[in-house]
Amino acid sequence: MPSLQSVISCLSDYDPSALPVAQANRIIDEVAEPVSGVEQLAIRSALDRVLAEDVVSGIDVPAHDNSAMDGYAFAGATLSAGGAVTLDVAGTAYAGTVFDGRPAPGQAVRIMTGAIMPAGCDTVIPQEFVDVLDDGRRIRFAADAVRTGDNRRLRGEDLAKGQAALSAGRILRPADIGLLASLGVAEVRVRRRLRVAFFSTGDELRSIGEPLDEGCVYDSNRYTLHGMLRRMNVDLIDMGVVRDDPAALEAAFRSACENADAVITSGGVSVGEADYTKQIMAGLGDVTFWKIAMRPGRPMAFGRIASHGRSALLFGLPGNPVAVMVTFYHFVRQALHRLMGADAAPLPLMRVRSAQPIRKKPGRTEYQRGILAQAADGSWEARITGQQGSGVLRSMSEANCFIVLSHEQGAVAAGDSVDVMLFDGLV
Ligand code: AMP
Numbered sequence: 001m002p003s004l005q006s007v008i009s010c011l012s013d014y015d016p017s018a019l020p021v022a023q024a025n026r027i028i029d030e031v032a033e034p035v036s037g038v039e040q041l042a043i044r045s046a047l048d049r050v051l052a053e054d055v056v057s058g059i060d061v062p063a064h065d066n067s068a069m070d071g072y073a074f075a076g077a078t079l080s081a082g083g084a085v086t087l088d089v090a091g092t093a094y095a096g097t098v099f100d101g102r103p104a105p106g107q108a109v110r111i112m113t114g115a116i117m118p119a120g121c122d123t124v125i126p127q128e129f130v131d132v133l134d135d136g137r138r139i140r141f142a143a144d145a146v147r148t149g150d151n152r153r154l155r156g157e158d159l160a161k162g163q164a165a166l167s168a169g170r171i172l173r174p175a176d177i178g179l180l181a182s183l184g185v186a187e188v189r190v191r192r193r194l195r196v197a198f199f200s201t202g203d204e205l206r207s208i209g210e211p212l213d214e215g216c217v218y219d220s221n222r223y224t225l226h227g228m229l230r231r232m233n234v235d236l237i238d239m240g241v242v243r244d245d246p247a248a249l250e251a252a253f254r255s256a257c258e259n260a261d262a263v264i265t266s267g268g269v270s271v272g273e274a275d276y277t278k279q280i281m282a283g284l285g286d287v288t289f290w291k292i293a294m295r296p297g298r299p300m301a302f303g304r305i306a307s308h309g310r311s312a313l314l315f316g317l318p319g320n321p322v323a324v325m326v327t328f329y330h331f332v333r334q335a336l337h338r339l340m341g342a343d344a345a346p347l348p349l350m351r352v353r354s355a356q357p358i359r360k361k362p363g364r365t366e367y368q369r370g371i372l373a374q375a376a377d378g379s380w381e382a383r384i385t386g387q388q389g390s391g392v393l394r395s396m397s398e399a400n401c402f403i404v405l406s407h408e409q410g411a412v413a414a415g416d417s418v419d420v421m422l423f424d425g426l427v
């Protein structure tokens with residue numbers, strides 16, 4: 001496992017007081033390494049888990065050439081004469097059974113969707129294009145209603161035997177579970193679930209149910225973190241609120257890293273705070289304190305802390321509620337994917353029109369909370385959700401996307417294109 005300091009010392013332009021988002025992510029990526037531990041699960045239980053092995057198809061799917069339509073199967077060569085084609089119906093092929101015999105030239109076989117193509121047949125004319133004659137003993141259709149090979153599914157066209165169906169690192173989606181079932185695979189090996197401990201720090205925090213004394217706020221970060229972590233399908237260790245008290249903080253950090261793969265805290269990492277969090281973090285391991293060139297979410301602690309021979313990756317997130325969510329999505333999420341052995345792709349950005357001017361200075365990445373909606377002409381445009389303060393959690397709740405304004409970018413004029421990252425699939 002590379003140490004944080006060794007990764008950082010390789011960077012010539014490293015500046016912890018103005019660290020670009022991309023550079024912070026590169027450092028996190030290098031330090032975070034997949035945890036070991038694999039278990040074997042029935043495929044249904046493997047949904048949202050990380051595949052720990054490559055799955056190769058042991059069979060051809062489908063196993064035979066078969067019909068994609070209800071209709072009549074015949075040899076496509078019959079079509080070459082053009083005009084109207086008349087064929088004798090030699091029998092019926094049903095799904096799940098093999099049609100006995102081989103139609104002679106001039107013959108067709110009535111066929112159901114999914115039924116094996118009878119020998120010598122390579123084309124299916126859908127029944128709606130056919131005139132049925134003589135009580136179903138003959139059919140007639142126009143030669144140009146179909147081309148040779150139409151409406152036939154080829155053996156192995158979904159997956160050929162020996163072909164890689166799914167690769168290790170994949171987070172299994174419903175389609176993947178179905179794909180495994182189509183191969184007849186009952187169980188797969190997946191990575192063990194990640195254990196993530198989290199707590200809030202701050203003397204001003206009150207838990208739900210407690211009276212709000214003057215100057216106090218309810219602890220909301222633990223709730224947004226809980227929700228975001230649940231969506232990532234990790235095992236959660238909710239450690240509650242920890243006071244700004246050295247002994248309590250140290251005990252919490254120690255217990256967290258003894259029991260979890262990653263520890264996420266909020267609050268107590270900003271400059272000039274009368275908080276002890278930073279000192280305790282630094283005392284327990286290889287930790288760095290960054291002022292990331294971003295908004296919201298500037299201060300963040302990152303590193304590895306250890307206690308009694310057990311260690312965990314640490315994310316000390318800012319206290320402000322929006323900053324917690326933004327830093328989670330743009331740093332923690334990717335790191336947790338890496339720890340869980342997943343090769344999750346970066347979330348896609350879409351370019352849409354900005355409905356309004358947005359103030360922005362070059363030199364930091366901004367994650368404005370946005371609403372992507374359809375304009376009267378049917379095109380999509382983004383606007384920001386009023387108040388963008390990093391304490392205004394309502395902006396996250398109202399938004400359906402981040403408007404991501406890149407590091408170099410300056411002010412945006414109404415009508416300019418901006419990048420948006422949709423919350424769907426994210427929150
Ligand atoms: P800090 O980073 O500890 O200076 O906190 C920055 C701001 O975020 C302060 O206004 C805190 O009251 C607020 N804050 C810190 N932690 C939480 C929390 N868990 N829930 C809601 N607000 C918080």
Ligand code: MG
Pocket residue numbers: 201202203267268273275319
């Ligand atoms: Mg604080």
